[in-house]
Amino acid sequence: MTGARRLSRITTACLVSAALIGGAVLLPSHPGVRAGSLLTAYDASKAAAVGPDLAGVPHRHDDPATKNALSRGGEVTAATVDPTSRQEAAASAAYVARERALPDPRLTTVPVMQRRRRVPQDRYAMAGGCYTLAAPNGRYVARTAGAGLATATRRRDAEPFTFRATDLGTYLLFGTASDFVGSTGTGAPATLAAAPSPATEWTTRETRRGFVLTVGQGRHLSLTRGTVTVSARAVPFRLTRTPGCTAYPESQVNVSGRPHAGVTPYQEVRGYVDAHTHGQAWEFLGGRVHCGKPWDAYGPAYALTDCFDHTITGGKGAALEAFLSNEPTHDPVGWPTFRDWPAPNSLTHEGTYYKWMERSWRAGQRVFVNLLVENNKLCEIYPLKRNSCDDMDSLRLQAKDMYELQDYVDAQYGGPGKGWYRIVTSPWQARKVVNAGKLAVVMGIETSLPFGCTYKRLPLLGDQPACTTAQIDAGLDEMRALGVRQMELVNKFDNALSGIAGDNGATGAVVDAANFLETGSYWDMRHCEPADGESADRAQFAAPDITAGQQDALFGAVGQLFGLAGVGALPLYGPPAHCNTRGLTTLGAHLVDRLMAKHMLIDPDHMSVKARNSLLSQLEAGRYPGVLSSHSWSTPDAYPRIYELGGFVAPYAGDSTGFVEKWRRHLGWADPRYYFGFGYGADMNGLGAQGNPRGPQAADPVTYPFTGFNGVTVDRQRAGQRVYDINVDGVAQYGQYADWIEDIAQVAGPEGPALEDDMMRGAEAYLQTWERAEGIAPDPCRNPELRMGVAKFEKAARPGTPVRTLMRRVGQPWQRLGSRFTYCAGPAAQEVRMSVRISARGRVLAVRRR
The missing domain is CATH 2.80.10.50 (Trefoil (Acidic Fibroblast Growth Factor, subunit A))
Structure with missing residues (x-):
């Protein structure tokens, strides 16, 4: 932990020490949440994180603890958990509690679509009429x-x-x-x-x-x-x-009430954020692995169908689906019965149909990160395909699909720009979209060989990268032009940029074999003893099989079923813990420099501990805050560093019970210099198993209908003949994230309102990290060293200044409520609160001292 960070935490701890004595003083945000209970929960979450491996027992893919682990990218191997002390964690949690007590932005509501007139006002307005x-x-x-x-x-x-x-x-x-x-x-x-x-x-x-x-x-x-x-x-x-029409067959949404929106385009936002999902995965691995797609011009009867090889055998020849779900057969009929799919453990079937996404948006989600994804070698192995296996070809195709989906949603809701699915390319655009009551969609990359950057290990010559800095620059320019703003450097294979965390068990063995086919080398995993006791890469065990409830198992299953089970003699790895010796390469460091120069969000998930530490050191040296971990594939040593940089963390969603424990742990890492909000990474569509149901027998099940954010009413969702209930079905498809949010609040008990608050602040926290990546300094109220004198502030915030220019001059506001921004100026001992009034057009109208 850095000296500045430790000093900041010690100072904060002193300020709140009275509230922590005896562990019995109420925190100021929500009744029933006590400092003592938070400390107890924090200790319990630490114990849960290290417990399974203290005796040297490996994580298994079929163990829910794996899906719900604090770190999917590493193994827990010893008693020491992370560098954060109990007192520092309590001070951070108390800071977040104080933040929840701040005034919320005023919200309004907007219609789902424009009012339908007796005669359509234009050629787009008759949609659905x-x-x-x-x-x-x-x-x-x-x-x-x-x-x-x-x-x-x-x-x-x-x-x-x-x-x-x-x-x-x-x-x-x-x-x-x-x-x-x-x-x-x-x-x-x-x-x-x-x-x-x-x-x-x-x-x-x-x-x-x-x-x-x-x-x-x-x-x-x-x-x-x-x-x-x-x-x-x-x-x-x-x-x-006219009345009297027959309704076109379509999945229902079953959320009533108008979507929430801001009262100005530039104010603080509210909404959930999913920082990691694959909405266009129906195109990857050659386009025949994934069954169904997120939309079809002719509706759900054409979009939500099973794969040809599943259908022709009546669900009995679906080898990959059976292997992953541990079910020997399934009913191949999708719409309208959905008897067997989608389901939390069905990794080959569509989960993000656009009406299911609409349900999540209607219930409060406001940021959705869609990651373009591919793995060329496993695509080549899979016997059925209709698309190119080249990583970059696949990313281009999926980006094109995103814009086509945006047009399709626009077509359903009244014309260009009228739909709720809006692809955004800047935090300013995203804030405007969210405050208009719509879903801001961010395009990202998670692929094994970005820009063709593989390498080949050759005798005597060593590793020979297949890309150059010029190719990286050209590829990044192309992806940015397509709209990409968030990126991981690796996924499943070591590449010319970085080493990877790897997978364990049978999945690890198979993906390691594919790594050999791609690069000519296996993972160089060696025994290590991390200083914090838990920040290692995935342990290499020979688990007997891959079964239900896995996370990220699809790639390994493809390899094991279709040609990698017996490739060569796998290396003999030593006892755990294991660390990949391959770190961040010179080419990888160059890419990180280019990502910083282009103000893009950098995700260190899936990187080896060695590579991720190098990347974070590079970001720290450049004081670059545009970093986030999107789905728990980083390790606990990295999370405090990400928060210290001003970054954002969205753990893998998983089961509601496991997610609540992750939230409790992350509260202890919150940095008081930055706005705190919390998100999740669903990792839906072929890569990650979804949350299992807690069962109707749970003491605190979700009761339908329930009241969602800002007063919307959420009932059980009906899709065709199927009715979904989170208590029975879990997160079977993306629409159930509306219900999952309610479920995690139920699991959190007295802390539920606090958890919901942090989740609703997630979109704002994500956007503030993105703003800082764009070069905006953090707010001077939380960072007194950044304050300027009152007279200098008044000059910088003179009337007529656009909001973006204002922020480039004086940093992020402490509060942005409606048409007023609040800043701090002057020395800490003589702090002056400055109120900046903003016009409807987003320009400074007046500045006054409060």
Whole structure:
């Protein structure tokens, strides 16, 4: 621990010592949370972290303790846990409690989508609506007795159509008999088809007399001598809202109440943050490993289907799914029954369908980090594929998918920019999106060979990297142009940038074999005795199998099933603990420099302890705060250093019980120089097992419906014929994170309100770390050494200054409530609170001393 950090903690400890004497004084944030109970919980979480390995027993992938471990990236091997003392941890927890007592920002609500008018206001506004179609001659499109189309003179005889958007301004016209208006060719009568197809997709164009509907090239819905036809002649139709439509099949959200939003675009935000999920993993490993996808133009019946090799065998030939879930067979039917999937241990099935993500957003999530992911060698091994196995090709494809999903969500909610899924590329943009009540989506990278940076170990020549600094620079520029703002340097293989933490058990043996195929070398894991007793890489044991409840097991399972089980003679590793001797390379250090120069968020997860320590030392030397651990694949020695830099930590979500213990432990690492909030890394979609249910017999189950953040009502979610209950199903799919938040509050008991507070502050903490990565200094109230004189502050904050410029001059505000920012100026002994009033356009209006 640095001297400055220790001095800061000692000072803080002195300030709160009276509250800690005897461990019985109430902390100021929430009734029922006592200093003594926090210390007891902290001690218990430390004991839980080291307990399983004190006797030298390895973690197992099928042990829930692995999924819920404080560190997924290392093994716990001795009694000493981390460099933080009990008193320092208590002082940090007390600081967080005081922070919770600060005023919350004022919030408002916004509609999910714009109000639907009787006549659509533009070509995007009819999405999801029910309308009749009338031609200029006053005749309506109607249904005939023979299930065809005709015309009618009376509006009450007109067929009501649901306009289901397939793209921006393009729709399926869904009839009351669950059929689709279609075309068989120019000059032919319009048809009613049983299933959607390109021949049933109608693109709209607005004219002064109504909307022209076009299918294909130059074919328009028309009336020819009283018959509904498809013609080269464009006829504008007047659309009028009406009742009586048949609802298009879709997963429900089951959250009522309007989403919360800020009262200004630049104020402090509230919302949950998922810092690590793979929303486009349906494309990775060749595109045939993952079953289903997050959206389809034709809806859930087409998006939520099983893989071909699962379906053709009736669920009995799904080798990878059976291997991972420990279930020999499964029902391959997805929508609408969902009998066997999605489920917490089903790692090959889609979990982030867009309506399920909508549920989480509606319940309070406001930041979603989507990591582009690939592993070329395991992609090559898997026998079925439709996509390139090249890491960078896959990342490009997944980035393209993210923008297509954004367009699709926009299409469902009223047009460009109207949807709730908004890809952001700066903290300023993200803050504006969140305060508009939408979900800020950050693009990141987690791949084994970024920019082609593998290496080959050659006899006599040693390691030969396959990339250069120029390639790294060009690749990073390309990814940044695509929108990437968060990055891990490694995933499963050692590469030319860094060593990795590795996996253990059978997964480790298989991925190690794949590492050999890729690089010509196995992991150089050697016995080590870390100073803190627990900060080592994954111990290399020969576990007998891979079973249910795993974390990150998919890669190892692919290798074990499809060609790596008997590759060569694996090395004989010594007794644990194990540390990878491969650290941060010169090329890796160059990439870190470039990431800092481009103000990107750097995630040290999956790196070897040696590499991660070098990376953190490099960030400390550069005083760079843009660092976060997104899913518990760092080790306990790193977490205090991340907080000290001004970074952010989001532990792996896992089971609700395990997550609460992680939260308690992380409270003891909070740094009083920075705003504190807490997030989670779901790691959903093929890589990480999700939270298991606690069971309906739990003493404190989630009771439905429950009241979510800002008064929304959350009921059990229905998807097709399936109804999900967190008590029974666990986190079966992404929509259940709304319920999981309630579950962790139940598990926390009297500390539940405090935990919920910290989770709702998570989005703000993430954005403040990102702002600091952009070069904004931390706030001078929490950092007295950064304060400027009052007169100098008033000059820097003169009227007309834009918010971003203000922050570049004077740092982050201590509070940003509505249209007022609060700063501190002057020496600590004569502190002056400065109130800066901001205009609706985001410029300084006035500065006054409080």
